[in-house]
Amino acid sequence: MTPLKKVQTFTDQLLNVCVVCNQKRLLIHAVIVSALGLMAFETGAKKAEKRKKVKGGDASDMDSFLGPWAKYQDEKDVAKPSEVRRSQPSVYDEMNQYMIKYVFEVVNKHLNTFYKKTLIYIGVSAIRLFPVSAHLLLSCSMDCKIKLWEVYNDRRCARTFIGHSKAVRDVCFNNTGTQFLSAAYDRYLKLWDSETGQCIARFTNRKVPYCVKFNPDEDKQSLFVAGMSDKKIVQWDIRSGEVVQEYDRHLGAVNTITFVDENRRFVSTSDDKSLRVWEWDIPVDFKYIAEPSMHSMPAVTLSPNGKWLACQSMDNQILIFGAQNRFRLNKKKIFKGHMVAGYACQVDFSPDMSYVVSGDADGKLNIWDWKTTKLYHRIKAHDKVCISALWHPHETSKVITCGWDGQIKLWD
Known part of the structure; x- marks a missing residue:
């Protein structure tokens, strides 16, 4: 999922808890993009270089041949975390929670500004x-x-x-x-x-x-x-x-x-x-x-x-x-x-x-x-x-x- 797609998904989840008009919806989306540090011209993740696999030998050698099951050259074997480690929140989780909190604060601040600016329209039209x-x-x-x-x-x-x-x-x-x-x-x-x-x-x-x-x-x-x-x-x-x-x-x-x-x-x-x-x-x-x-x-x-x-x-x-x-x-x-x-x-x-x-x-x-x-x-x-x-x-x-x-x- 591209960064902007993630932002749109997050925006939709955020908007599920509050009913807002399309203009405010666009504002919230723009604020979230800004808060996450995404550039306006960033349309998706950069195309990754093709990963190379470990060569698996000759097909006639049944013992050394790996075929499609060969590992990638930069692939690492990682052990499962211990029970103690598993019970502790990861740095990624903490960053996620911090980012969500930050985004909500920024959105709230911008929405307040939005309401102040649009108060002039709450008037008589005819x-x-x-x-x-x-x-x-x-x-x-x-x-x-x-x-x-x-x-x-x-x-x-x-x-x-x-x-x-x-x-x-x-x-x-x-x-x-x-x-x-x-x-x-x-x-x-x-x-x-x-x-x-x-x-x-x-x-x-x-x-x-x-x-x-x-x-x-x-x-x-x-x-x-x-x-x-x-x-x-x-x-x-x-x-x-x-x-x-x-x-x-x-x-x-x-x-x-x-x-x-x-x-x-x-x-x-x-x-x-x-x-x-x-x-x-x-x-x-x-x-x-x-x-x-x-x-x-x-x-x-x-x-x-x-x-x-x-x-x-x-x-x-x-x-x-x-x-x-x-x-x-x-x-x-x-x-x-x-x-x-x-x-x-x-x-x-x-x-x-x-x-x-x-x-x-x-x-x-x-x-x-x-x-x-x-x-x-x-x-x-x-x-x-x-x-x-x-x-x-x-x-x-x-x-x-x-x-x-x-x-x-x-x-x-």
Whole structure:
């Protein structure tokens, strides 16, 4: 067995006593390799030189001929250890025990460091206001939980929804708010009852869903679409639990889905740095926007008047595309001054279309003037990334933010 194979076997034995994710598994393996002093390029034991056997004479001489039973030239006859010697642990055994103890100490130390470094991810990933009334707020987070909060009065947590085994990435209410969908890294989409907290149904195509949206039409509330890690947009029917359509044209994971044009069409963005427009239920995109200068746009919001799409671009800009007919980039409306590269910070508009808001990687809330595109105000909102900002539709002086520091804040 090669040294690396021994390490892998030992890693598996170690992992039998603790349940860890693949990322930590790789870390433990790397630590053990390091602890045992193995080089990264060492793929196995060095090929040993061929051992020579003692020549056994001529085959015609029956007394001196050894044939295949001849001993090796460097072979030594070793006597069996005495009973006293046999009862004492060998130096090899002691070294083995010492090495295992050392490896466990190193692994424990590195895992503690790993946990400290990843604490920043135990935060809120998305927030959604209750339809029409906006008196409740739905949040999903990296601790696998979904929570429903009161926006008014005591602002208490009204209900916690537990059912996902990995971080929840996105949530979406239906039109009445009685049900909502959640998308998580455990590869499941789940339908929940908002009032009872019960999981009604679950859906999966064995890929990670990155975003999920109900069809907003009243007569299509049993249908929803989800952008997947395998480049597809998948459409499910809640009634049957079956996939009824696939939109397979993107060349990268699908990050956003936004309904436009009175819900007859929807816009999707992807890691392939393109924007595509689809007719509902037709699996071929009728509009494809991709320029050499374009970057990935992992967060998209439709304006209150339905005319514009605000797209968070990974080159630290918010780009504005028309949301009707031509879907052209509005070059006069580009918002700059914040740092978001690498983060899907959600953008939003004020209800009267006077301002645009967005969080950034530094935890700041940025507010721009819509007409002039100038940065109007900046607030230090969170200790970590400010991942989402929502403007309250009725109390127009209030903005709700959430961040990777695990906090949701209401600003007036």
